[in-house]
Amino acid sequence: MILSPRGVEDILPAKTSQYQWIEKEASFLFSLYGYEEIRIPTFERTELFSRSVGEETDVGKQMYTFLDKKGRSLTLRPEATASVVRAYLQHKVYAQPGEWKVYYMGPMFRYERPQAARMREFRQIGVEVIGEVNPYLDVELIEMGAQFFKKVGVTDFSIQLNSIGCKKCRVPYEIKLTEYLKNNLGSLCSLCQRRSQYNPLRVLDCKRKSCQSILRKAPSTREYLCEDCQSHFKKVKMGLEDIGLKFELNPRLVRGLDYYTRTVFEFVSSLLGAQDTVCAGGRYDELVQELGGPPTPALGFAIGVERLLAILEKKGIEPPSKGFPLIYIATLDEESQIMGSRIAALFRSQGIRSWLNLSERSLSSQLKVAHKREIRWVMIIGEKEIKEKKFILRDMQSGEQEGIEWDRLKELGKKLK
Numbered sequence: 001m002i003l004s005p006r007g008v009e010d011i012l013p014a015k016t017s018q019y020q021w022i023e024k025e026a027s028f029l030f031s032l033y034g035y036e037e038i039r040i041p042t043f044e045r046t047e048l049f050s051r052s053v054g055e056e057t058d059v060g061k062q063m064y065t066f067l068d069k070k071g072r073s074l075t076l077r078p079e080a081t082a083s084v085v086r087a088y089l090q091h092k093v094y095a096q097p098g099e100w101k102v103y104y105m106g107p108m109f110r111y112e113r114p115q116a117a118r119m120r121e122f123r124q125i126g127v128e129v130i131g132e133v134n135p136y137l138d139v140e141l142i143e144m145g146a147q148f149f150k151k152v153g154v155t156d157f158s159i160q161l162n163s164i165g166c167k168k169c170r171v172p173y174e175i176k177l178t179e180y181l182k183n184n185l186g187s188l189c190s191l192c193q194r195r196s197q198y199n200p201l202r203v204l205d206c207k208r209k210s211c212q213s214i215l216r217k218a219p220s221t222r223e224y225l226c227e228d229c230q231s232h233f234k235k236v237k238m239g240l241e242d243i244g245l246k247f248e249l250n251p252r253l254v255r256g257l258d259y260y261t262r263t264v265f266e267f268v269s270s271l272l273g274a275q276d277t278v279c280a281g282g283r284y285d286e287l288v289q290e291l292g293g294p295p296t297p298a299l300g301f302a303i304g305v306e307r308l309l310a311i312l313e314k315k316g317i318e319p320p321s322k323g324f325p326l327i328y329i330a331t332l333d334e335e336s337q338i339m340g341s342r343i344a345a346l347f348r349s350q351g352i353r354s355w356l357n358l359s360e361r362s363l364s365s366q367l368k369v370a371h372k373r374e375i376r377w378v379m380i381i382g383e384k385e386i387k388e389k390k391f392i393l394r395d396m397q398s399g400e401q402e403g404i405e406w407d408r409l410k411e412l413g414k415k416l417k
């Protein structure tokens, strides 16, 4: 037997309904804010990610990179922002007036150590806005994230907020931070020691207790913000306060990717244990230019779908039922199968999901199938029923059954639940 590779999993029908529900809620809500869906490729030229995500970041190191048959280096997308920006540039969207608001959903790939709610293939739902610098857009984006979580029943999250400044103010800050880390190098974990050389900012979110006690006293990005970044951040905070959305300032929130600037935020749930971030995002005002476009501010966020589903499971939240009744049509021989298929067509045209038995199972074994699959309605078509053109409808919940004439079958859609 061939098993799936480590770190990927099948989403079986019992679970796809949850994904569909989440995706439907997201696309509906995002469209209320003016977003439209974009579908980006699953793999890109490696260069796109090494220039955006950064090769020395965690994500950069976890990329699935391979050579194709012509020896070109390609990478399975580890995230979607870089592809969206690439599409923005490739299709010259910047030539159109107004900002570009898109959302996406789909699988991402990272070579990680598999653990609960962290797989090598995982799904993200995310949004990007390209072309607007207004801080109230940051506020709207965060508010939209909060609305989404509320919509699916998740209310116990905290919003962590920080500003990590721009190119201009990050340089003096990184000098100060590197100096501080150097002075405390002996007390930091080995990962932090390495990071302090190539990506000092990332040291700040080390989860180790021993590192955290050192990092608590480290200089904070916010003390070094330039005037523009300061005023931007002030307005973001004001805007959030204005709409009554609670947030916590977290000076050690820096995000794991190279391209972030200014506002960064995370939605954190206490229900998730160590993997507590369920949504993360921020501004990336320099990325469009970095990838060869005109200077263009941008921002976005991504929701980890598996992490969100883990929260829903812990809270016992189930997607609402599809709303269409399901009926199992039990048949006994070829003649009743032919009649059954006519009845099934009649049902389907009324929006009744109809499962026609085409096996040679006995009636009692067919009823067992319906029972096991929790199908409430069963229609039984036997010789006598065909002759009388009156078919037995059984309610598996109550055990009651009644005869239904052909003419009444046409209106059964209104009756069944």
Ligand SMILES: [Zn+2]
Pocket: 165, 166, 167, 168, 169, 170, 225, 226, 227, 228, 229, 230
């Ligand atoms: Zn700045």
Ligand SMILES: [Zn+2]
Pocket: 188, 189, 190, 191, 192, 206, 207, 208, 211
């Ligand atoms: Zn550390």
